[in-house]
Each structure stands twice: as structure tokens, then as C-alpha cells.
Amino acid sequence: MTDTRATIEANNEKFGAFLANGDATGLASLYTANAKVLPPDSEILEGRKAVQAFWQSFLEMGFKGGKLETLDVEEVGNMAREIGKFSVQIQQDQEVITARGKYVVIWKQEDGAWKMDVDIWNSITPNP
Numbered sequence: 001m002t003d004t005r006a007t008i009e010a011n012n013e014k015f016g017a018f019l020a021n022g023d024a025t026g027l028a029s030l031y032t033a034n035a036k037v038l039p040p041d042s043e044i045l046e047g048r049k050a051v052q053a054f055w056q057s058f059l060e061m062g063f064k065g066g067k068l069e070t071l072d073v074e075e076v077g078n079m080a081r082e083i084g085k086f087s088v089q090i091q092q093d094q095e096v097i098t099a100r101g102k103y104v105v106i107w108k109q110e111d112g113a114w115k116m117d118v119d120i121w122n123s124i125t126p127n128p
Contacts, residue, residue: 004080005073007114008107012068012084019066019088022059028052031116032108038120062091068103078109079117086121100124 011030018026028051031037037045037054045054066088074081082105089096103121107114 004075004114005070008073008080008082009070011114012070015068016066019059019063024052024056024059027055032110035116036118040122064089064091064096080107080114082107
């Protein structure tokens, strides 16, 4: 379990680095081939290509930085559930807005690596 949590936290660091570098392809590589992403106020997205397109559009909205913080991980077989919180900064006109929220990710072993299989989040601060 400790190794699983450490691996998930390392993957979250990669996630942050891919975001900071504007790398939607890298972000998508952290998801399973048949991943499901459930963004707020949106339909369910399925598959790595849809995930990559989503993150590309997010990056184009003015993303400036962000952080994921793992609060809890529970592993069952080849799956693990992560609960965490996030903060992101987005440029809007002349102002940088910080949004905070919480998330749940179901991680799954795929080809010997932990990948995000289901990803859902929502804000805890009002959207600008």
C-alpha cells in the first residue's frame, strides 16, 4: 500500500509537470486506454484520445500552474482509490484566478503500471 501511494503521488508529480509544460499528450499517457473522465458541467469523456483533447482545451484556457495533493489511498487488488484536493491558476484577461477543489481517481494496473482509469473532480471555490 505504501508503495502504491508513493507511485500515485509520483504520477501526480508527473501530471503537474505535464500541465506546467502544456503537454496534453503526456497527460493522456497517465490514463488507461479506456479511461473515463467526468469533468464538472460536462459529459463523460471516454478513451485516451478524448482525455488528451480535453486537457488540450484546458491548457488553451490560460492554465498557469497547479498542484495535486493526495489525502487518502486505498488499494484493492489491481485497483486503487485516491481522494485528494487540487489548486490551479488560470489567466483570465489581466487577472490570474486560483480555483480549488477535490477529486477522486480510480487507478488501475495497466501493462504493469498504475494509470488513472476514472477521474472526477469539482470545485470548492466559486468559478470566476
